[in-house]
Amino acid sequence: xxxxxxxxxxxxxxxxxxxxxxxxxxxxxxxxxxxxxxxxxxxxxxxxxxxxxxxxxxxxxxxxxxxxxxxxxxxxxxxxxxxxxxxxxxxxxxxxxxxxxxxxxxxxxxxxxxxxxxxxxxxxxxxxxxxxxxxxxxxxxxxxxxxxxxxxxxxxxxxxxxxxxxxxxxxxxxxxxxxxxxxxxxxxxxxxxxxxxxxxxxxxxxxxxxxxxxxxxxxxxxxxxxxxxxxxxxxxxxxxxxxxxxxxxxxxxxxxxxxxxxxxxxxxxxxxxxxxxxxxxxxxxxxxxxxxxxxxxxxxxxxxxxxxxxxxxxxxxxxxxxxxxxxxxxxxxxxxxxxxxxxxxxxxxx
Amino acid sequence: xxxxxxxxxxxxxxxxxxxxxxxxxxxxxxxxxxxxxxxxxxxxxxxxxxxxxxxxxxxxxxxxxxxxxxxxxxxxxxxxxxxxxxxxxxxxxxxxxxxxxxxxxxxxxxxxxxxxxxxxxxxxxxxxxxxxxxxxxxxxxxxxxxxxxxxxxxxxxxxxxxxxxxxxxxxxxxxxxxxxxxxxxxxxxxxxxxxxxxxxxxxxxxxxxxxxxxxxxxxxxxxxxxxxxxxxxxxxxxxxxxxxxxxxxxxxxxxxxxxxxxxxxxxxxxxxxxxxxxxxxxxxxxxx
Numbered sequence: 001x002x003x004x005x006x007x008x009x010x011x012x013x014x015x016x017x018x019x020x021x022x023x024x025x026x027x028x029x030x031x032x033x034x035x036x037x038x039x040x041x042x043x044x045x046x047x048x049x050x051x052x053x054x055x056x057x058x059x060x061x062x063x064x065x066x067x068x069x070x071x072x073x074x075x076x077x078x079x080x081x082x083x084x085x086x087x088x089x090x091x092x093x094x095x096x097x098x099x100x101x102x103x104x105x106x107x108x109x110x111x112x113x114x115x116x117x118x119x120x121x122x123x124x125x126x127x128x129x130x131x132x133x134x135x136x137x138x139x140x141x142x143x144x145x146x147x148x149x150x151x152x153x154x155x156x157x158x159x160x161x162x163x164x165x166x167x168x169x170x171x172x173x174x175x176x177x178x179x180x181x182x183x184x185x186x187x188x189x190x191x192x193x194x195x196x197x198x199x200x201x202x203x204x205x206x207x208x209x210x211x212x213x214x215x216x217x218x219x220x221x222x223x224x225x226x227x228x229x230x231x232x233x234x235x236x237x238x239x240x241x242x243x244x245x246x247x248x249x250x251x252x253x254x255x256x257x258x259x260x261x262x263x264x265x266x267x268x269x270x271x272x273x274x275x276x277x278x279x280x281x282x283x284x285x286x287x288x289x290x291x292x293x294x295x296x297x298x299x300x301x302x303x304x305x306x307x308x309x310x311x312x313x314x315x316x317x318x319x320x321x322x323x324x325x326x327x328x329x330x331x332x333x334x335x336x337x338x339x340x341x342x343x344x345x346x347x348x349x350x
Numbered sequence: 351x352x353x354x355x356x357x358x359x360x361x362x363x364x365x366x367x368x369x370x371x372x373x374x375x376x377x378x379x380x381x382x383x384x385x386x387x388x389x390x391x392x393x394x395x396x397x398x399x400x401x402x403x404x405x406x407x408x409x410x411x412x413x414x415x416x417x418x419x420x421x422x423x424x425x426x427x428x429x430x431x432x433x434x435x436x437x438x439x440x441x442x443x444x445x446x447x448x449x450x451x452x453x454x455x456x457x458x459x460x461x462x463x464x465x466x467x468x469x470x471x472x473x474x475x476x477x478x479x480x481x482x483x484x485x486x487x488x489x490x491x492x493x494x495x496x497x498x499x500x501x502x503x504x505x506x507x508x509x510x511x512x513x514x515x516x517x518x519x520x521x522x523x524x525x526x527x528x529x530x531x532x533x534x535x536x537x538x539x540x541x542x543x544x545x546x547x548x549x550x551x552x553x554x555x556x557x558x559x560x561x562x563x564x565x566x567x568x569x570x571x572x573x574x575x576x577x578x579x580x581x582x583x584x585x586x587x588x589x590x591x592x593x594x595x596x597x598x599x600x601x602x603x604x605x606x607x608x609x610x611x612x613x614x615x616x617x618x619x620x621x622x623x624x625x626x627x628x629x630x631x632x633x634x635x636x637x638x
Contacts, residue, residue: 082441082445084445084448084449086452129622129625129626130625133625133629136381136444136448137580137625137629139381139448140381140573140576140577140580140621141618141621143383143569143572143573143576144569144570144572144573144614144617144618147569147570147573147614148614148615148618151611151612151613151614151615152612152615154611155609155611155612158609158611159609258569262452262456265449265452269449299463299464300460300464301460302456302459302460302463303456303457303459303460303461303463303464304460305456305460306453306454306455306456306457306458306459306460307453307457309449309452309453309456310429310450310453310454310457313446313449313450313453314429314432314450317436317446
């Protein structure tokens, strides 16, 4: 952080000055401290969930926590840059398979670490191949990525002669499992928050607005994009590794299901991708609604998910966050109008 | 030798499907991620037609192509036009259309699952050998290849010899300049999108003569078509045809020498090579 500060000082250009101003305005302000405190309280309350309920509510809580982590890490990269990644399932599956493949050989925590490294390396390869060039190549590449990894894994299993389904038997109670995921999601949040107010986050927002401008500002766009993509994908791989014991049976078609990528994108969009808390606002109602829908119409889930997606893209393009901010802006507009009217009246009396 | 011939036969059908996507992306500027699902819908339509009537799958084209044209016209008018109107920039439109067509692809898959179930569907038509250079090949593959080539040639001539085709090519070069010479750009875009969808469905219909389909296969074909279009260069239809043959060959080589389950890997390898060496495509011009 301090390094970044001095860096800004040594470049007295107008742009660097603007950057510096922005950073100064982002120095831990009162509101931010308050927000952090609220976050801590919410997380602490959420952590109490296993003490009050088990079974259904807890499993719903687990889903919400996983998706909150996944959607936030998706937004970390795809939100500011507008590079839509459709490959969450590929990284998630890699994490899951690392655990499934090594669960009898290595201790579980080591496997999580390996999963993270594997996810990061794979993301680095893809990022270096596709993100150096601007344009839609990245989106296209990510579209079939889960399917590609699935084919390769199935082929590998076929060649090595192992069965396609693997069992992951790690002894964990549901509560411990829940807390593990909560810690993961909190880490995702903190990292996203920290990146959002760092130079890197600022660079990404410029890239998202106009990549040519970003290049002309002296931002190494490729490095910024690849770095963020690696971070975001590593989180997805860790999520996969954490979830593997809960599924206990892992199979290529399950682990690399494109459904997951789709759900993550839809939840993030529903919430809104330009605020840190946006995905969370989307994840909670969507997970609950989805639980209901998949129980009621188990054979029409794909169709309904597609319909929900289109509704969001067409009718709430900026997500719930956009709606909320619109509303509060309008309300404060009315408030200001009323106040000026009242003041004008008061002035008349005197 | 037989690898090369099978690869070429496959490439011909791929060329048709890629031309469909190219019309949609090159002219209408819509990155259609539901393209593969349209192809699968065409394949399922032919399957259904053939099982119901026992007429040749080639005759089913006469039904499927107009239907797909109408469906894609409607998709463009109802779903894409609002996005084009609200988009402030080309980048915004790209993001919106990617999201919308991605959602659409799931609706297609869901619809196909509801109509046909999740099983693999295939039928047997012209499953006889035909001898080329002394080697036997499936007559169905050769039929599909000839059908695809005929359609490709027809489309190519239409694009290059008629006024309507010229208008589409003008829009592909520059929508704003095309507007200046009194081409109705929204109409031309809708036409290109609808035509692209129809061509893709025809490609699916022909592929179904010798391939087995299930409802979730669309994304693989979308990806293949996209790789072909990028490899060929977005603005040039000749590039797509050459690239389709390259992909057909590469897939056949991987399928017969390594494993038939790895065809997507072949597409990805080609994709990476293109990205690293010549991202603007074989026939594309480097934009300044």
